[in-house]
Amino acid sequence: MNVPLLDLGPQIKTLRNDIIQAVTKVIDSTQYILGPEVTSLERDVAAYCQADFGIGVSSGTDALVMTMMAMGIGPGDKVLTTPYTFFATIGAVLRVGAKPVFVDIDQESFNMDPAALEDALWQERNANSRIRAILPIHLFGQCADMDRILKLARKYEVPVVEDAAQAIGACCPVTDDQGNIEWKKAGSMGLTGCFSFFPSKNLGGIGDGGLVTTNDEEFVEILRSCRNHGANPKYYHSRVGGNFRLDPVQAVVLTIKLRHLEQWHDMRRANSRIYRKLFMDKGLFHAPVELPVESFADVPGAEEQNHHIYNQFIIRVPDRDALRSYLHAHSIGCEIYYPLCLHQQECVKDYNDQVFPVAEKAARETLALPIYPELTEEQISFVVDTIASFYASISLP
Incomplete structure (x- = not known):
């Protein structure tokens, strides 16, 4: 018997006709950059993730890079994250010129250990470091202990960026000010949530793709500007961004898959x-x-x-x-x-x-x-x- 680690064949076979029809419609439209298909996916994924806004991007890696750029993180800044994850997490930090500060993981969940995070925050604060973000990873499909991480973030006044590449739709309990438990979805709790649509993900495209979620109405405009070389409006650049756009072919495939x-x-x-x-x-x-x-x-x-x-x-x-x-x-x-x-x-x-x-x-x-x-x-x-x-x-x- 052959048992592959991942077999996308059955999924594609079931959805093949719908995908071909949707992609053909995009081809016939001759609108191949962003467009209504991307806007529709952004709205649907944001709603699914309990977030106010979604910004479709070219990959999960670029979701992280774009977030760092939009936050103005750069040389001399530090970002706290874990050493046990895919390289893209620290690759994004390093690409903007900042330095990762590593925090060990929890023995059982493999996610960021809040106790180790607190130690690192205390040490870096005492060293007068410029701590610009806490970057927990929701690894293997399970959220980090966001209840404790968010409390530490508020205490030290550091924004949280969720690396939710592997966890779209996952949720975790967060306690409100009255002590009531609320279940929050990955990508709805930090300043941003960064998702990947790499084909192996639970929601995967037929190529690279990603998305950033946020609840911040002002920050979403900075993100949109960064997605298109920092332009706003077109040809006028108040910041440096990049080409981080999601294409409509991936958007229609992901929209179809999101229903399942x-x-x-x-x-x-x-x-x-x-x-x-x-x-x-x-x-x-x-x-x-x-x-x-x-x-x-x-x-x-x-x-x-x-x-x-x-x-x-x-x-x-x-x-x-x-x-x-x-x-x-x-x-x-x-x-x-x-x-x-x-x-x-x-x-x-x-x-x-x-x-x-x-x-x-x-x-x-x-x-x-x-x-x-x-x-x-x-x-x-x-x-x-x-x-x-x-x-x-x-x-x-």
Whole structure:
């Protein structure tokens, strides 16, 4: 049996006729830059994310870069984020000339550890650093602990930029001033939310694309200007921006897919439950296989919320690299997200001597298994059986 890490074929097959019709309409319109299709998608995604405004952009990376530029972040400024994520997060910070300040992650969620964030904020404030943003990542489809992060942001008067590339539709509990719990969606809580429409995302295009959400009526105009070389109006430039525009072909494809997104979330969550049951039946639950932790599952009302949308199904295991090779040998797709922490990358040598033990341990132990919506129970059972056979064949410490 062949089980790919991701198979977009069934999704495209189902939507093929609608996509071809919509793309043909764009081609016939001869309007290929921005246009009503992009505006419509921006409105729909913003509403879905509980945000007031959406700005379609060329990629999730450019969503971050454009946000940094719109905030005026540059040389001498610092942005707090984690070392365990895709490089684009710090790439955006570095491209505008600022410096990332790394904060270790939570052991269970892999997201920013609020206690470590508080320590970093205190240290940087005492050093008179120019802290311009807190940049938490909603990794693998689950929001960071935004309730605690937002409280720290208010205390230190630092804006929050949500890297929500992997988490469109995910939500988390936030406590209001009266102590009531409100469920907020990724991208609705910070100054901006930065989304990616890379094909592997839960809402993916047929190429690159992204979107920025915000609730700030003045800031959205700065973002729109930055998207088009800093122009406002055309040919008049009060700031430097870039070409960060989303094209209408991607917009119509994403609009079609958005209608199915909740169903796909449900299917991913159903697959996660099948994994849990089968791992438990095999006696692999907790040891040797640590399954994803749903951080907000015990919060009142969680059963009615998409508190984890499973962009990836991440397990922690001993002998990770050997297991990966074993799965590949049995035609099972799997991947390491991420094998080398950001502070250890060659291009940021000034950070190489820093130590973030939780992030570094995650980089050694985590493995992504297939979780896409159309995955069958038979395929999931084959994955679990193969993992069981691997651990039966070796001596565990």
